[in-house]
Amino acid sequence: xxxxxxxxxxxxxxxxxxxxxxxxxxxxxxxxxxxxxxxxxxxxxxxxxxxxxxxxxxxxxxxxxxxxxxxxxxxxxxxxxxxxxxxxxxxxxxxxxxxxxxxxxxxxxxxxxxxxxxxxxxx
Amino acid sequence: xxxxxxxxxxxxxxxxxxxxxxxxxxxxxxxxxxxxxxxxxxxxxxxxxxxxxxxxxxxxxxxxxxxxxxxxxxxxxxxxxxxxxxxxxxxxxxxxxxxxxxxxxxxxxxxxxxxxxxxxxxx
DNA sequence: TCCGACCTTGACGCCGGTGTCAAGGTCAAG
DNA sequence: CTTGACCTTGACACCGGCGTCAAGGTCGGA
Numbered sequence: 423x424x425x426x427x428x429x430x431x432x433x434x435x436x437x438x439x440x441x442x443x444x445x446x447x448x449x450x451x452x453x454x455x456x457x458x459x460x461x462x463x464x465x466x467x468x469x470x471x472x473x474x475x476x477x478x479x480x481x482x483x484x485x486x487x488x489x490x491x492x493x494x495x496x497x498x499x500x501x502x503x504x505x506x507x508x509x510x511x512x513x514x515x516x517x518x519x520x521x522x523x524x525x526x527x528x529x530x531x532x533x534x535x536x537x538x539x540x541x542x543x544x545x
Numbered sequence: 546x547x548x549x550x551x552x553x554x555x556x557x558x559x560x561x562x563x564x565x566x567x568x569x570x571x572x573x574x575x576x577x578x579x580x581x582x583x584x585x586x587x588x589x590x591x592x593x594x595x596x597x598x599x600x601x602x603x604x605x606x607x608x609x610x611x612x613x614x615x616x617x618x619x620x621x622x623x624x625x626x627x628x629x630x631x632x633x634x635x636x637x638x639x640x641x642x643x644x645x646x647x648x649x650x651x652x653x654x655x656x657x658x659x660x661x662x663x664x665x666x667x668x
Numbered sequence: 669t670c671c672g673a674c675c676t677t678g679a680c681g682c683c684g685g686t687g688t689c690a691a692g693g694t695c696a697a698g
Numbered sequence: 699c700t701t702g703a704c705c706t707t708g709a710c711a712c713c714g715g716c717g718t719c720a721a722g723g724t725c726g727g728a
Contacts, residue, residue: 435716458676512652525638578706579706
């Protein structure tokens with residue numbers, strides 16, 4: 423499998439895949455002509471990477487999870503470091519969300535007082 | 546009060562304050578020598594701006610809230626236009642918050658699968 | 669043989685908020 | 699007068715995750 427096909431399979435782009443490789447998240451064999459060649463397992467790995475990135479982790483964060491990323495995301499005894507990183511990110515996100523909800527609620531309060539309309543709280 | 550003092554009072558930097566001014570978030574008088582001069586209310590205003598930024602809003606977002614930001618964050622005179630704008634922003638914020646909550650929950654899921662520990666949902 | 673679709677590396681662009689350096693003006697204290 | 703701490707504007711640097719263009723090599727099919 424070469425890079426374009428892997429990109430299509432995983433819903434990313436060749437550019438992103440090269441970027442992941444350069445960041446040390448994936449590896450590739452090289453054909454005689456210099457083209458990258460991936461084995462079938464690469465698709466799972468890339469999808470896992472995407473899940474973590476979509477979950478708000480950085481590439482550096484994801485690298486920490488690599489040891490337990492070769493199977494499915496659901497598998498693998500996560501390393502202590504990996505868990506710590508994830509927990510930290512989670513805490514940051516919770517704090518940020520809470521702050522935004524607070525702002526949102528203040529704004530909703532002002533609006534409801536001014537308009538008399540009830541604004542439903544955040545989901 | 547000049548810029549260094551305001552920065553110290555609000556826990557920011559002169560650079561940031563100039564940036565806020567250039568973004569139209571704060572204003573300043575000028576002394577004869579060209580130095581920026583702030584009145585005492587500026588500190589409250591800047592702290593409110595910081596709160597909103599820390600909540601993940603952008604400078605553009607913050608600008609929208611300026612009309613009801615001159616007193617405390619909790620106060621709001623709210624002109625008709627301001628209300629309409631505020632309602633729009635509220636929808637945007639709700640969408641943004643929902644997206645972040647979704648991301649957060651994905652991360653929490655990954656984490657809980659890895660640890661076997663149940664993480665409580667976002668407040 | 670030649671086109672077009674694929675691949676390669678390298679490098680610059682973007683967004684947002686700020687750090688930081690440059691090259692000065694201003695002012696109070698010694 | 700000099701020093702040094704403050705201020706001014708302007709502009710480039712940075713992070714992260716790519717997009718995108720450049721300039722080329724490598725295929726397979728008509």
